[in-house]
Amino acid sequence: MQEKSPSSSQSERHGVRRVRIDExxxxxxxxxxxxxxxxxxPKGRIYRILRKGEVRVNGGRVRAEYRLEAGDEVRxxxxxxxxxxxxxxxxxxxxxxxxILFEDKRxxxxxxxxxxxxHGGSGxxxxxxxxxxxxxxxxxxxxxxxxxxxxxxxVLVLAKRRSALRELHALFREGRVEKHYLxxxxxxxxxxxxxxxxxxxxTHRKNGERHVVVDDSGKPxxxxxxxxxxxxxxxxxxxxxxxxxxxxxxxxxxxxxxxLAGDERxxxxxxxxxxxxxxxxxxxxxxxxxAFPDEHGNDRHFTAPLAEDLEAFLEGGAxxxxxxxxxxxxxx
Numbered sequence: 001m002q003e004k005s006p007s008s009s010q011s012e013r014h015g016v017r018r019v020r021i022d023e024x025x026x027x028x029x030x031x032x033x034x035x036x037x038x039x040x041x042p043k044g045r046i047y048r049i050l051r052k053g054e055v056r057v058n059g060g061r062v063r064a065e066y067r068l069e070a071g072d073e074v075r076x077x078x079x080x081x082x083x084x085x086x087x088x089x090x091x092x093x094x095x096x097x098x099x100i101l102f103e104d105k106r107x108x109x110x111x112x113x114x115x116x117x118x119h120g121g122s123g124x125x126x127x128x129x130x131x132x133x134x135x136x137x138x139x140x141x142x143x144x145x146x147x148x149x150x151x152x153x154x155v156l157v158l159a160k161r162r163s164a165l166r167e168l169h170a171l172f173r174e175g176r177v178e179k180h181y182l183x184x185x186x187x188x189x190x191x192x193x194x195x196x197x198x199x200x201x202x203t204h205r206k207n208g209e210r211h212v213v214v215d216d217s218g219k220p221x222x223x224x225x226x227x228x229x230x231x232x233x234x235x236x237x238x239x240x241x242x243x244x245x246x247x248x249x250x251x252x253x254x255x256x257x258x259x260l261a262g263d264e265r266x267x268x269x270x271x272x273x274x275x276x277x278x279x280x281x282x283x284x285x286x287x288x289x290x291a292f293p294d295e296h297g298n299d300r301h302f303t304a305p306l307a308e309d310l311e312a313f314l315e316g317g318a319x320x321x322x323x324x325x326x327x328x329x330x331x332x
Contacts, residue, residue: 021072027166030057031064032143034076035119041079043119049077093135096128102302106164106295107157108132108142111304114153114282118144128156146172146179146290149247154181154287155304167295172244177292181239181249182228182306184284184314185258186271189235195224196252200245211265212247214255221245223252231314234261238288249285260285278320280313 025033034046034055053061056075057068068074096116102109110128112118117127126134133142145157145168159165171177201218203211222242229236235258239249250266253259259267261275261284275284291301306314 015078017076019074019076021068021070021074023070024162026068026070026072027169028068028143029064030055030062030066030068030074033068033074036143037076038079045079049079090134092126093131096131097135101155101304106159106161108139108160109155109157109302112148112153112156112287114151114307114309117150118147118156129158132158145169146177146244148287149250149283149285151283152181152285152287153304153307153310155290155302156287157290157302164295168292171292175242177290179241179287180289181241182286182288182310183237183239183249183253184231184261184310185235185237185253186261186268186275187233187235187258188230189225189227189237189258191225191227191256193224193226194256195222195242196256197222198252198255200248200251202246210246212245212251214251219243219245221248221252223249225253225256232320236314250283278313279316281309284310284313286310 019037031046031050034050035041035043038046047064049055050062050064054077055062057066057072059073059075096110096113099111099113100108101111110132112128116131119127119129129142129144133139136142139160141160141162143159143162143165145159145165148154148156157168159168168177198214198221199216199218200212200221201215203213205211220243224240224242226238226240227235228238237253239253241248247266250260250263254263254266259271261267262272262280263283263285264272267283286306287304288306289301289303291299294300305311
């Protein structure tokens with residue numbers, strides 16, 4: 001059945017479906033699987049049907065992080081799927097395709113721009129995955145290996161084959177993937193090489209957005225911070241997450257007493273206003289590099305240069321902050 005929604009886009013409602021998981025589909029999280037088989041369904045809706053138990057695996061409820069196994073039977077409830085939403089812009093898809101850093105038969109690595117979600121949903125029509133599939137329709141099995149926040153720029157790895165996705169997910173679980181970020185925090189970092197070990201708990205605000213807090217009931221999380229350079233009232237840090245929790249670097253930096261510059265969710269409002277006056281228009285967090293062994297045991301290492309807007313801020317606004325700090329010292 002098809003009908004017009006209030007927004008005049010067409011949608012269709014599917015009845016209950018039961019899907020048997022095969023070897024190629026196994027070892028992915030149930031929420032990611034549902035987002036693939038229910039295109040156009042908002043992410044929030046997918047998590048709601050999981051929480052309410054409308055999705056069943058082998059007759060039982062599962063959490064969003066459940067990993068599917070070969071032979072599992074997934075019951076997918078009736079949901080309305082957007083059947084004819086606006087197609088991704090060819091110009092945007094093409095510009096993203098031009099940001100490919102590396103590609104072979106198994107992997108595709110891009111330099112993700114800031115402001116772009118990795119997935120569509122929750123008010124976002126098209127994310128990285130939808131745009132690349134539009135630009136490269138032959139890549140039907142293209143999947144995200146990991147994620148970056150919408151505001152975060154930098155290196156992002158995608159798998160072109162299910163086998164590559166399974167192998168990389170196994171490397172993540174085994175702790176054999178190294179990721180390094182560049183972050184500008186507020187204040188003069190005096191902690192040296194410092195590791196924050198603080199459990200993180202995901203909560204939800206009234207608008208449905210995820211919010212993360214340090215809480216003993218949360219999941220274990222560790223981030224290693226190292227000072228790279230100071231810029232007046234700012235400190236540039238190299239951040240290495242040893243676990244992969246939501247908003248981990250941002251919340252751990254705040255927990256250490258140094259919120260990230262430009263962080264509208266966890267940052268300091270006054271500091272953000274000053275950073276904006278100096279020219280910083282967004283969160284200063286950049287995924288600089290990722291490294292892992294390939295299927296033959298050879299080391300793979302991919303890097304993305306610091307985004308131009310962040311580089312410009314360091315050369316302009318942050319330099320101004322440094323000069324102001326030096327002038328204040330001389331006047332004492």
